[in-house]
Amino acid sequence: MSNAPLTPTAVSCPAKVLVAGGYLVLDRDHTGLVFGLNARIHTVVEPIKTRAGVSISEIVVTSPQFREAIWEYGYRLQGQDGGMTVTQLSVGHEQSISQSRNPFIETALTYALTYIYILQPNHLIKPSSIRILADQAYYSNPGTKRDQASRFADFNVRLKDAHKTGLGSSAALVTSFTAAVLSFYLSKDLFDLKSEKGLTVLHNLAQASHSHAQGKVGSGFDIASAVFGSCLYKRFSPSLLSALSQPSTPGFASELRSLIEGSTWDTVIEKAAIKMPKGLRLVMCDVDCGSETPGMVKKVLAWRSSSPEEAERIWKSLQEGNEALAAELTRLATEEEGDSAAKYDKLRQIISNNRNLIREMGEKSGVPIEPPQQTRLLDYCSKLDGVVGGVVPGAGGFDAIVLLVEDNERTVDALGTSLGQYKDEEAAGGRVGIIGVREEMVGVKEEDLNLYKEWEESS
Ligand SMILES: Nc1ncnc2c1ncn2[C@@H]1O[C@H](COP(=O)(O)OP(=O)(O)OP(=O)(O)O)[C@@H](O)[C@H]1O
Numbered sequence: 001m002s003n004a005p006l007t008p009t010a011v012s013c014p015a016k017v018l019v020a021g022g023y024l025v026l027d028r029d030h031t032g033l034v035f036g037l038n039a040r041i042h043t044v045v046e047p048i049k050t051r052a053g054v055s056i057s058e059i060v061v062t063s064p065q066f067r068e069a070i071w072e073y074g075y076r077l078q079g080q081d082g083g084m085t086v087t088q089l090s091v092g093h094e095q096s097i098s099q100s101r102n103p104f105i106e107t108a109l110t111y112a113l114t115y116i117y118i119l120q121p122n123h124l125i126k127p128s129s130i131r132i133l134a135d136q137a138y139y140s141n142p143g144t145k146r147d148q149a150s151r152f153a154d155f156n157v158r159l160k161d162a163h164k165t166g167l168g169s170s171a172a173l174v175t176s177f178t179a180a181v182l183s184f185y186l187s188k189d190l191f192d193l194k195s196e197k198g199l200t201v202l203h204n205l206a207q208a209s210h211s212h213a214q215g216k217v218g219s220g221f222d223i224a225s226a227v228f229g230s231c232l233y234k235r236f237s238p239s240l241l242s243a244l245s246q247p248s249t250p251g252f253a254s255e256l257r258s259l260i261e262g263s264t265w266d267t268v269i270e271k272a273a274i275k276m277p278k279g280l281r282l283v284m285c286d287v288d289c290g291s292e293t294p295g296m297v298k299k300v301l302a303w304r305s306s307s308p309e310e311a312e313r314i315w316k317s318l319q320e321g322n323e324a325l326a327a328e329l330t331r332l333a334t335e336e337e338g339d340s341a342a343k344y345d346k347l348r349q350i351i352s353n354n355r356n357l358i359r360e361m362g363e364k365s366g367v368p369i370e371p372p373q374q375t376r377l378l379d380y381c382s383k384l385d386g387v388v389g390g391v392v393p394g395a396g397g398f399d400a401i402v403l404l405v406e407d408n409e410r411t412v413d414a415l416g417t418s419l420g421q422y423k424d425e426e427a428a429g430g431r432v433g434i435i436g437v438r439e440e441m442v443g444v445k446e447e448d449l450n451l452y453k454e455w456e457e458s459s
């Protein structure tokens, strides 16, 4: 048993935008083109500070930018190879348990502690304190800064009242949380975030726990970009996770380890296939409306099953269009090209063809993937100076668009002004704003603890 003090550890992961491959990426015959974004969720793990009444096996998780965001967990070893069982202890004062549970944190903790235990069965897992800190762009609530230099805002609301912008908060949270907890408790020879193996273990473990907490509905592209940054993504076989026993049931711990470390995991991640040409960047616009992704996915997939031939034609053409988009971006990023006016013509053409197919997919399935108000908005933006084109990202719907624009202040400022003046009489939502993010190639990253000074435990 080791008594060495554990060193405070901080890790962050990026947000995501699925620029191409929505719906297609749900099966392994197709790929998704996902860009990481430079908004991050950070997790800081430290030895617990002595507090009256803290029991020996307790991990306290807080998300101090939000009100009442504290989750206290006890953990104990389950017999028959069931792994670590995590139980929520006292709950967020004056609230009912169901209101203040955080399934993403609870599941990520269960999977991470189980993996830690199985690698170091003779080590005591010491109590710890975990803080989560998120960049502003994940939420549209205006935050207040504790001081000028502060990176993280105080959102002054409960997490359940926060308005998400759809950048993949749960995936960045689960991945940075898992990475920070593993790095904190495991020695470098057992888990090293800087090694290929460490990244693969992190990816597989975060996919498993995120999928469990989310109800196994997503393709996992958001976890892939949280770990690896921008990439071309082919999902894992869903059967890998459906075969895994439930946490705390006999055999779970060993099954989890062989799944996470073994060769059956079949995700394909191509980082080299995604590049942003010098001179271009992404801009995300928030449309201040909501869409319900799981319902849209169900309906699109139901239509695909009922009209297989027609769907196959669209899926095949769109896959080709998405591959063409990735290839053209890579070509522009790697080949010398002059500054001719026609430089981005091919890119424009590819985006326009893909949008036609996305609209067809939406019309045929009866799902508003690129609904008319988004078509009008995208067409309006695409005609502005310096804008190459744009699409509805991910599942589409009413909540966001992503634009490919020339990377200079003039273009982005003019875009902001034009969007400020944009009025669509028929659209319910109204205001369109630029989210303060751009593409990010780097995935998971260790961070310096000085970043969190004003968010010390007592604050
Ligand atoms: N800062 C945070 N602190 C703690 N938990 C968080 C935080 N941000 C998000 N979460 C957890 O993630 C959940 C939101 O995840 P969800 O998958 O619904 O949204 P998302 O990943 O941001 O959206 P999308 O998949 O549309 O991009 C919250 O209910 C909460 O459990």
Ligand SMILES: C[C@@](O)(CCOP(=O)(O)O)CC(=O)O
Pocket: 017, 018, 021, 022, 023, 024, 025, 026, 166, 217, 218, 219, 220, 221, 293, 297, 393, 394, 395, 396
């Ligand atoms: C529809 C889908 O392909 C993309 C959903 O993306 P987003 O959550 O709208 O960013 C679902 C998935 O891949 O998990």
